[in-house]
Amino acid sequence: xxxAARIHLRNAQGRHHRRAAAFRWSALVTGxxxxxxxxxxxxxxxxxxxxxxxxxxxxxxxxGARERELIARSSILLNCTPDQAxxxxxxxxxxxxxxxxxxxxTLMSESRSRWTAxxxxxxxxxxxxxxAFNRQGDVIAWRSLPDSEIYxxxxxxxxxxxxxxxxxxxxxxxxxxxxxSLGAALAKLLGKDPNFMMRQDLRRLKALIExxxxxxxxxxSHGPRSSVAAAARILNPxxxxxxxxxxxxxxEARRRAS
Amino acid sequence: xxxxxxxxxxKMSVENVPDPTILNPRDAIVRITSTCICGSDLHxxxxxxxxxxxxxxxxxxxxxxxxxxxxGVDRNxxxxxxxxxxxxxxxxxxxxxxxxxxxxxxxNSNPNYWIAEKVMGYSPSGLFGYTxxxxxxxxxxxxxxxxPFADVxxxxxxxxxxxxxxxxxxxxxxxxxxxxxxxxxxxxxxVAIWGCGPVGQFAIKSAFMLxxxxxxxxxxxxxxxxxxxEAGAEIINYEQVDDVVQLLKDMTGNIGPDACMDAxxxxxxYHGPIWAIDRTKQVLRMQPDRPNVLRQCIMACRKGGTISVxxxxxxxxxxxxxxxxxxxxxxxxxGQTHMMRYMKPLLDRIERGEIDPxxxxxxxxxxxxxxxxxxxxxxxxxxxxxxxxDPWANGAAAA
Numbered sequence: 234x235x236x237a238a239r240i241h242l243r244n245a246q247g248r249h250h251r252r253a254a255a256f257r258w259s260a261l262v263t264g265x266x267x268x269x270x271x272x273x274x275x276x277x278x279x280x281x282x283x284x285x286x287x288x289x290x291x292x293x294x295x296x297g298a299r300e301r302e303l304i305a306r307s308s309i310l311l312n313c314t315p316d317q318a319x320x321x322x323x324x325x326x327x328x329x330x331x332x333x334x335x336x337x338x339t340l341m342s343e344s345r346s347r348w349t350a351x352x353x354x355x356x357x358x359x360x361x362x363x364x365a366f367n368r369q370g371d372v373i374a375w376r377s378l379p380d381s382e383i384y385x386x387x388x389x390x391x392x393x394x395x396x397x398x399x400x401x402x403x404x405x406x407x408x409x410x411x412x413x414s415l416g417a418a419l420a421k422l423l424g425k426d427p428n429f430m431m432r433q434d435l436r437r438l439k440a441l442i443e444x445x446x447x448x449x450x451x452x453x454s455h456g457p458r459s460s461v462a463a464a465a466r467i468l469n470p471x472x473x474x475x476x477x478x479x480x481x482x483x484x485e486a487r488r489r490a491s
Numbered sequence: 492x493x494x495x496x497x498x499x500x501x502k503m504s505v506e507n508v509p510d511p512t513i514l515n516p517r518d519a520i521v522r523i524t525s526t527c528i529c530g531s532d533l534h535x536x537x538x539x540x541x542x543x544x545x546x547x548x549x550x551x552x553x554x555x556x557x558x559x560x561x562x563g564v565d566r567n568x569x570x571x572x573x574x575x576x577x578x579x580x581x582x583x584x585x586x587x588x589x590x591x592x593x594x595x596x597x598x599n600s601n602p603n604y605w606i607a608e609k610v611m612g613y614s615p616s617g618l619f620g621y622t623x624x625x626x627x628x629x630x631x632x633x634x635x636x637x638x639p640f641a642d643v644x645x646x647x648x649x650x651x652x653x654x655x656x657x658x659x660x661x662x663x664x665x666x667x668x669x670x671x672x673x674x675x676x677x678x679x680x681x682v683a684i685w686g687c688g689p690v691g692q693f694a695i696k697s698a699f700m701l702x703x704x705x706x707x708x709x710x711x712x713x714x715x716x717x718x719x720x721e722a723g724a725e726i727i728n729y730e731q732v733d734d735v736v737q738l739l740k741d742m743t744g745n746i747g748p749d750a751c752m753d754a755x756x757x758x759x760x761y762h763g764p765i766w767a768i769d770r771t772k773q774v775l776r777m778q779p780d781r782p783n784v785l786r787q788c789i790m791a792c793r794k795g796g797t798i799s800v801x802x803x804x805x806x807x808x809x810x811x812x813x814x815x816x817x818x819x820x821x822x823x824x825x826g827q828t829h830m831m832r833y834m835k836p837l838l839d840r841i842e843r844g845e846i847d848p849x850x851x852x853x854x855x856x857x858x859x860x861x862x863x864x865x866x867x868x869x870x871x872x873x874x875x876x877x878x879x880x881d882p883w884a885n886g887a888a889a890a
Contacts, residue, residue: 458546
């Protein structure tokens with residue numbers, strides 16, 4: 234079995250083992266009901282109440298999750314040489330530019346660095362890491378120091394793509410969250426799918442290296458937004474926007490079709 | 492500034508919103524002088540494209556004057572004061588796809604890549620004012636717009652050419668032209684084009700430019716068929732014939748058109764049980780598309796022929812004649828328009844007087860009338876063919 238397939242399987246088993254799944258679903262349903270009650274009030278306080286209720290039950294549900302090893306793996310094609318990609322990555326200062334959960338990586342010495350991530354509710358999580366292996370233009374591996382609260386080991390490989398297509402980089406990061414609130418915070422930070430988070434990070438890296446900037450629409454103008462859509466986004470940030478396609482609209486459309 | 496906002500299905504409204512600002516180094520701000528309603532905007536108006544959100548600013552066919560540029564914009568390519576047409580696709584200019592001239596497949600311009608990735612496997616480029624799945628960028632039916640990667644897309648327009656002759660370089664002229672180019676037209680070819688809206692009209696003219704012998708245009712609105720006929724096409728009003736596919740065979744000596752173009756897309760109109768099935772699924776949001784034109788294209792196309800699809804589709808469809816497509820050795824070419832390939836050469840054609848794209852315009856109105864024009868355009872009232880909005884009519888900017 235290839236390394237990629239093995240890791241996919243392991244993550245899948247990890248997901249499967251969340252025995253709290255049933256509990257979480259029920260909590261989500263409760264949260265949803267709370268949200269509906271709050272939203273039916275059609276006031277700002279109602280919405281706030283509803284979202285807070287929903288978030289609380291969601292967070293509560295997460296406590297049931299088992300501590301385990303979390304693996305994030307992804308790869309991406311960059312339109313640059315392996316050396317250019319290596320140079321960018323080996324300067325750890327650059328990592329927070331595209332790894333959104335990282336606040337800073339500070340070099341303590343040539344091989345040691347202090348990593349700080351921002352978790353839920355702005356909670357800072359820090360750990361120290363050292364370079365485990367480093368070969369110019371080829372591979373960088375790092376691991377957290379033995380006395381760290383959190384173990385985060387990572388490796389990035391740089392491989393020249395065929396002809397002049399650039400460089401394929403492959404990244405694997407293994408997280409070992411401790412028990413307790415710190416572990417829960419880390420698990421929350423990584424979201425439902427660590428691979429997804431890694432894909433997002435590498436997309437930002439690609440845009441930064443190729444286009445010189447990360448595309449964004451944050452802060453642009455728009456007309457009046459719906460509080461229902463805003464609440465839905467807070468409840469589940471990973472869910473694509475669904476506009477106003479609700480039951481009433483479907484009924485209306487059906488009426489028009491007939 | 493004033494902006495046309497999507498407030499829900501069939502709910503458009505002109506709102507006062509903050510002026511756009513530079514958000515990224517390669518951004519520019521354009522003061523818009525002309526902006527249009529596109530047929531593909533009607534898919535949003537009718538609520539069939541997923542991931543629109545209340546308050547989104549509409550519009551992807553606009554031109555104007557550059558009033559501000561970010562620090563990262565290449566000054567040799569764009570500066571304040573330039574008069575530009577802005578293409579509806581947003582491209583970084585530096586990724587694998589941009590370098591292959593596949594501009595509408597740019598890998599770095601969609602901040603919501605992951606949403607499109609979920610639906611399509613990979614994301615095409617970001618678009619102005621066309622769902623959050625395709626970037627969530629504020630559109631150009633407004634007085635100002637923020638244009639990302641401004642040193643790649645916008646095409647400079649010399650003074651002296653009126654807006655109406657060049658504004659359609661923002662989408663429909665290149666889209667019709669690429670639709671025709673994708674037909675792989677050879678000398679003596681017959682091209683059948685479904686849909687005689689503005690894209691279809693440009694496609695008819697482009698097909699003749701590219702050497703087509705015959706163009707057969709299919710629609711149901713007489714005023715559109717009349718425009719097609721004036722452009723030199725033979726016409727079929729499909730509501731007045733029993734079987735379009737059989738008629739196309741009869742018109743071509745039973746060999747079929749060498750190329751078929753679907754310039755209709757997801758909201759086609761047709762009859763019979765298949766219509767009832769598709770319509771019901773669309774209303775229940777089980778299937779975004781009514782893909783009957785594509786089915787007819789596959790059935791009508793000659794063996795070894797080409798199908799070109801400039802019409803917009805949203806997702807998975809049922810009842811496609813895939814076996815027919817395979818057994819007849821058909822090639823299908825698709826895609827949002829690779830705008831930057833076509834804008835300059837087509838501007839040259841306009842400057843040489845080979846074509847005056849302003850022939851498509853039927854309505855010129857102030858931006859405040861946009862909401863009612865959406866309805867008129869959708870319902871094909873008042874012979875509505877193409878609507879151009881003036882964002883500054885009545886003189887004053889909104890506060």
